[in-house]
Amino acid sequence: xxxxxKDLTGLRNVSPGEIQLILDTAAPMKEIIKRQIKKxxxxxxxxxxxxxxxxxxxxxxxxxxxxxxxxxDAVNIAAATxxxxxxxxxxxxxxxxxxxxxxxxxxxxxxxxxxxxxxGCLGARVINAGDGAHEHPTQALLDLFTVRxxxxxxxxxxxxxxxxxxxxxxxxxxxxxxxxxGAEVRLAGPATLMPPGMEKFGVKVCxxxxxxxxxxxxxNVLRIQLERQQHGLFPNLQEYSRLFGIDRERLRxxxxxxxxxxxxxxxxxxxxxxxxxxGLQSVINExxxxxxxxxxxxxxxxxxxxxxxxxNY
Amino acid sequence: MAKExxxxxxxxxxxxxxxxxxxxxxxxxxxxDKLALIGIRRRGAPLAERLxxxxxxxxxxxxxxxxxxITLYRDDLMTLERQPLxxxxxxxxxxxxxTVVLVDDVIYTGRTxxxxxxxxxxxGRPRVIQLAVLVDRxxxxxxxxxxYVGKNVPTSKKEVVSVRLKEIDGEERVxxxxxxx
Numbered sequence: 001x002x003x004x005x006k007d008l009t010g011l012r013n014v015s016p017g018e019i020q021l022i023l024d025t026a027a028p029m030k031e032i033i034k035r036q037i038k039k040x041x042x043x044x045x046x047x048x049x050x051x052x053x054x055x056x057x058x059x060x061x062x063x064x065x066x067x068x069x070x071x072x073d074a075v076n077i078a079a080a081t082x083x084x085x086x087x088x089x090x091x092x093x094x095x096x097x098x099x100x101x102x103x104x105x106x107x108x109x110x111x112x113x114x115x116x117x118x119x120g121c122l123g124a125r126v127i128n129a130g131d132g133a134h135e136h137p138t139q140a141l142l143d144l145f146t147v148r149x150x151x152x153x154x155x156x157x158x159x160x161x162x163x164x165x166x167x168x169x170x171x172x173x174x175x176x177x178x179x180x181x182g183a184e185v186r187l188a189g190p191a192t193l194m195p196p197g198m199e200k201f202g203v204k205v206c207x208x209x210x211x212x213x214x215x216x217x218x219x220n221v222l223r224i225q226l227e228r229q230q231h232g233l234f235p236n237l238q239e240y241s242r243l244f245g246i247d248r249e250r251l252r253x254x255x256x257x258x259x260x261x262x263x264x265x266x267x268x269x270x271x272x273x274x275x276x277x278x279g280l281q282s283v284i285n286e287x288x289x290x291x292x293x294x295x296x297x298x299x300x301x302x303x304x305x306x307x308x309x310x311x312n313y
Numbered sequence: 314m315a316k317e318x319x320x321x322x323x324x325x326x327x328x329x330x331x332x333x334x335x336x337x338x339x340x341x342x343x344x345x346d347k348l349a350l351i352g353i354r355r356r357g358a359p360l361a362e363r364l365x366x367x368x369x370x371x372x373x374x375x376x377x378x379x380x381x382x383i384t385l386y387r388d389d390l391m392t393l394e395r396q397p398l399x400x401x402x403x404x405x406x407x408x409x410x411x412t413v414v415l416v417d418d419v420i421y422t423g424r425t426x427x428x429x430x431x432x433x434x435x436x437g438r439p440r441v442i443q444l445a446v447l448v449d450r451x452x453x454x455x456x457x458x459x460x461y462v463g464k465n466v467p468t469s470k471k472e473v474v475s476v477r478l479k480e481i482d483g484e485e486r487v488x489x490x491x492x493x494x
Contacts, residue, residue: 028382028401037435040385070385300399305390
């Protein structure tokens, strides 16, 4: 099989070979995005539905553009976040989607496991576009693609993931992705935002930021989720910035030419200084382009026809 | 495994065919002004490269060479058992106003060429598109014909024409295989 599962709910259950296939397919997709005519006919007549129970600009737009560049029709169901009981509303949503004849559903939902649940009640393929603090596999795939493109490899690189590990679904998917592809992953963040026992996943938990940055080839800066900031998990934003913010001085601790990545949206001056965000080592804008390419690759691999991919022969 | 039935071209045969096609391309287009060669993945790609080398030997100037991957333009993906790998399209020059010679190893139903024409037109608007193939085996399903043909080979639909090139297959010959069913 190309991709062994019907759905992409997380990177936990995806093999290194499957990740490789997705990245290899994303490269020619990126070439299409750079053309004057950004459209190929492969998914003509197919329908991609984005269902977002949480706000998002780039991920939803990225899925829609990916679908459109491949000639699929894309529609969005903007679901309300409050006032619905989650289990019930998801099943209602599933019925709606089924009735619309969707081939692929990209779901963002505040509840961990929502994509898997939806995938279980739908014939359509489901891609997890972020479920609670669980996983955000397409973000991790675009991170991997960006690193491979810039550094020529992933294996053996030192990758630092900095910030709110506890609530970050990006961190979770990144950890699966980077470790599967053979990178050395280091985590750093406030102790209150570092879940215990992360070493089990084959990563190194650093006691301070400097230790994580030392000689790093890639720095993944996570967003401080300001909406959770009131919960007293760290004293205040100034304090966070002082201890974990990536600025020019700290960037010097990393390997020369280290990549600076951020999933967006950025809190400039909090987890990352404006200077670093706009600096030469930042690949943050490139990540957005690569996100479209990776999602095009996934759509092709999921519904582009053929039960199996020839990569396995 | 399909059984080999007959050899249509050997190494010298392939070489002579390509040399003749190179001359025909130059003659038909009265030189190589605005000429570009674009090979269709996979075996059209090395053939386009070889034609470019010969054209340079004859004319003393090089024509640009590109590679077209037509996977995303195929009309049979939904019926295939194996999903093909998408590979890169590499056409590092504008095709606008060019005389583009598409190059492929075998023309059969014409559907690959239909896909290639669509893929090419999405890159821009060439002035002319011509088609060069090493083997024409007949059985067209679309109104498409080749401008330059290495060898016409009458075949039955049960047969497979296999072009083996050293860049991809490590040998140089064209054979007819009997389909296993």
